[in-house]
Amino acid sequence: MTKFWDMNKAKKKDSFGRWRSTLHEIIFEADTPVGKSFDIILILSIILSVIAVMLDSIGAVRDTYGSLLYSVEWFFTILFTIEYIFRLSCVGRPLLYATSFFGIVDLLAIIPTYLSLLLPGSQYLIVIRILRVLRIFRVLKIVSYLGEAQSLLLALRESRRKIIVFIFTILVLVVIFGSLLYLVEGEENGFTSIPKSIYWAIVTLTTVGYGDISPQTNLGQTIAAVIMLLGFSIIAVPAGIITAEVSRFKKGKINTQACHECSAEGHDSDADYCKYCGSKL
Numbered sequence: 001m002t003k004f005w006d007m008n009k010a011k012k013k014d015s016f017g018r019w020r021s022t023l024h025e026i027i028f029e030a031d032t033p034v035g036k037s038f039d040i041i042l043i044l045s046i047i048l049s050v051i052a053v054m055l056d057s058i059g060a061v062r063d064t065y066g067s068l069l070y071s072v073e074w075f076f077t078i079l080f081t082i083e084y085i086f087r088l089s090c091v092g093r094p095l096l097y098a099t100s101f102f103g104i105v106d107l108l109a110i111i112p113t114y115l116s117l118l119l120p121g122s123q124y125l126i127v128i129r130i131l132r133v134l135r136i137f138r139v140l141k142i143v144s145y146l147g148e149a150q151s152l153l154l155a156l157r158e159s160r161r162k163i164i165v166f167i168f169t170i171l172v173l174v175v176i177f178g179s180l181l182y183l184v185e186g187e188e189n190g191f192t193s194i195p196k197s198i199y200w201a202i203v204t205l206t207t208v209g210y211g212d213i214s215p216q217t218n219l220g221q222t223i224a225a226v227i228m229l230l231g232f233s234i235i236a237v238p239a240g241i242i243t244a245e246v247s248r249f250k251k252g253k254i255n256t257q258a259c260h261e262c263s264a265e266g267h268d269s270d271a272d273y274c275k276y277c278g279s280k281l
Helices: 002-028 033-056 059-089 094-098 101-108 111-115 122-139 143-158 160-185 194-205 218-246
Strands: none
Touching (some): 002 033, 002 059, 059 101, 059 111, 094 101, 143 218, 160 194
């Protein structure tokens, strides 16, 4: 009798495993006909839901078709909620997927509608769903884009310390220049406080130049000219740092296979194990 129950339990477990594997193939894999069809339908649904939200923000359209757009919004929200639950249920480590980039975007894509029940107007944040269209790279098998994105992310990660030092240097410069202009120009020329003078220094250093306040004295204008020239040279620094890091990474051939445990993509074509969680592919 015990053997019978063990066999029955094993069959149920095996059946659940096949169900989860099939669901994972449909939702996460773009190399199969069913998976590709699912992704195409998903992307079209995302685009339609975003268009519906945009139309709802137009007063004339909302007055005429408000109830229809409201129904469409909830239809897609419920649809994406079910899809999100399925995504979590068919991966071995749901928490890893939930905390990944697409996992967070998927969650943020459905929260605003539910939040609108408490905070009217928050439903317009649903436009974040457009980020989910990035999955089109998988559908079209544009794996080279995945490689480029991976190289860029690695470069940004490796250059973060240099970027932090650069930003800290910029902060020091704008505080110095802002304080200097506050002393030179004074309140009578619009520099009513050091924070406002720092704001002017940031606008000038980044070559934005709103023109809401500007130096009137000869010395102040001379300092402003120096800041403008300095701004041109500073803008090129972060680009140079990131470019140098990008050149360090060689792009390898990758595929669109998704890990069954964490759903991560962008693995090398000859990879046997997931580079993110170590699970066998």
